[in-house]
Amino acid sequence: MENECNWEQNTLINELIQGMDVAKRLKEELRTPYSLDTRDLQVQMILSSYEKALQILRYNESASKSQTVTPVITSLPQSPVSTNGSPLSEDFDATFQDRKEVKNKSKKRKVVPKCIDQIRVSCESGFEGPHEDGFNWRKYGQKDILSAKHPRSYYRCTFRNTQNCWATKQVQRSDEDPTIFDITYRGKHTCSQGNNAIVPYKPQDIKKQEKPHSQINDIHHAQQSQERFTNFSNTLTVKTDNLGNEEMARPFTFPSTSFGYTTQENHSWVPSTLENDSFLSSLFQTHLLSPATPESNYFSSPTFHMNDFDGFYNMPHSESDIPDMISTNTSVTNSPIPNFHFPLDPVEIDPNFPFNTSGFFS
């Protein structure tokens, strides 16, 4: 618990410092003719930092009022260890236990898992489905929700039976903006997709996995990625609606250095310099490094909104072994983002970092 408090405090400080730094940079750049993309992105970074800082403060406030909201990190007993040596999530633990009961006792409603990631994805291009996140999901239910105009869809991991993966997600179209989907992830993937590291891919190499009517099908090619990212920074917004605290068991696990998250095994790889930028690294992981199913791509959502930067928690982590899904070709020439660069102040990028070398996505 003490470490957790330090984490949050450090994160809070980091976010405030980051916001201040970016604001300073922006101030400098306002004096010079600089790209609007950069300025937009910096504004978003500033907002993101302050939003996250506020989230931490709000979370602490609510947690102090109610002991029922306890971060998963410390509230559960020791997790089991998976076959690859990494600890399974506490959520998996709870979920798996519940699911075993389901097997014995049909249709028993499970206890809500404690680890929930919630993100908002906007699909303003008019496509039907919400964004793709790189996992294979099978729809197992749809329900009209009383408080919502649109039905809620329930998905479980395709590898539930074959690999005993109990991750699920719910997709709810927003009432206010039908182009926005609220996606709630429950449970961590324990399938090969969840355990493996990130792998670059060529969208055209991927076999078809899901039906087109439920998916975004604006597949972009690698050559477009850099341009898309530039545009992306224009439209990118971070939405931090007040999510219920009961659903924010791991509310602040965005990959900030203060968490030391990157030291964990199986963690998504992030350039070291980007780790200092929790917002950007989250963006990086979620939308640049995540392999996706055929109908999607790294920029499948013209605009996306993340309430919770824990979304990366479920990102696939492998360079290989994503069954039947992606090409194993990982050479730099097939990188989805050739000559990738961030529209940031160059000072922020480690000059030694091999963005343009074969080590970048290998």
Added chain:
DNA sequence: AGTATTTGACCAAA
């Protein structure tokens, strides 16, 4: 034929 989706029913929590 195998796999994915749809949808009404079931069940537990609230």
Added chain:
DNA sequence: TTTGGTCAAATACT
């Protein structure tokens, strides 16, 4: 009793 999550048979798709 209501509501939301899940199951599983029926159906659709490949």
